[in-house]
Amino acid sequence: MTDETMTTDETTDAAVTSDAAVTADATATETAAVDAVEGAADATAADGVADAAADTPDAPHVEPLTATYERLRHSTDSAELHEFARRPLPDRSEQAAFSRATALLEAVAGNPHTPEEDRVFLASTMPFPNVLVKLSEDASPAVREAVAANADDKNWLVGRLTKDDVAAVRDKALRNKRTSWKMRLEGAQDPDMDVDTLDFLSRLGVELEPDANVVLSSMVRRAVALNPNASQEILERLSSDSSDEVVHAARRRLAQ
Structure with missing residues (x-):
């Protein structure tokens, strides 16, 4: 190999080495730039999350x-x-x-x-x-x-x-439309029932709740007529009731 050839080869190698170095430097620069941009983006996002957290009040303790x-x-x-x-x-x-x-x-x-x-x-x-x-x-x-x-x-x-110890409570319960007819019948049969409540029960199906079940309401009125606490006024009114059973019970009481 001649000196001229060696010189040419060395020159070529140097150029390649130089190009590689330049390429490496460029790549490193680009990588650094990308890292810098991504780092800035991450920092911005983190700041945004932190700001949002700071702006959101703590949930109240329940x-x-x-x-x-x-x-x-x-x-x-x-x-x-x-x-x-x-x-x-x-x-x-x-x-x-x-x-x-x-x-x-x-x-x-x-x-x-x-x-x-x-x-x-x-x-x-x-x-x-x-x-x-x-x-x-x-x-x-x-x-x-x-x-x-x-x-x-x-x-x-x-x-x-309806079984309460206080008459006023029983009275209100028996007047409540949610009360069953069974409870009303038991109230009408109660020998300790007060006159005012008996008066109310004696009007069911007639003056009060006229659309009530005919049989059930007449059973209640009959029980009132047989109740020892029923007043004279109640008995006289029931003695002309529309139900024969009620009339019979009321007149029997009046005859006593």
């Missing part, structure tokens, strides 16, 4: 239902209990919130430290059996009377109140 229930059930804070009793219920479409609120009302209703006027309010306005059952056992006759008059009572609940 006390577990059982804990709140027990706290309200044993609370002696009448102001807190009053606030719960009068708090508007969530919309029924908010099922979880609505269920929670009605469950807590049961605890409030069953707490004797809830002001009586609030218990009467709940007894008069709430349609929820769990709340009304609690209130039907209330020590206050006024509360039980309000339950007895509630048109949303289940018939078994209002039927139980």
Whole structure:
């Protein structure tokens, strides 16, 4: 090989080496640029997440239902209990919130430290059996009377109140249209039933609830006629009743 050839080869090798170096430098530069751009993007995204987190308030802590229930059930804070009793219920479409609120009302209703006027309010306005059952056992006759008059009572609940020790509660229960005819008949047969309630029962199917079942309502009126507490006025009115059975019972009593 001649010196000239060697020189040419060396020159070529040097050029190739130089090109490779340039290419490597360019690649490194591009890689660094890409890394820089991606790093900046990641940093921006992270900043955005951090900003969003900073702008979003922490979710309020919600006390577990059982804990709140027990706290309200044993609370002696009448102001807190009053606030719960009068708090508007969530919309029924908010099922979880609505269920929670009605469950807590049961605890409030069953707490004797809830002001009586609030218990009467709940007894008069709430349609929820769990709340009304609690209130039907209330020590206050006024509360039980309000339950007895509630048109949303289940018939078994209002039927139980027809046996209450307080005449006013029994009277309201027997006047409630949710009361079964069986309970009304038993009320009419009760020898301890007061005259005012007997007067009401003696008008069922005639002046009151004229569309009532004819047979059942006449059975109640007949039982009133046979009740020893029925007044003279009641007996005289029933003696001209549209039902022969009622007339016969009333006239027999008048003849005694």
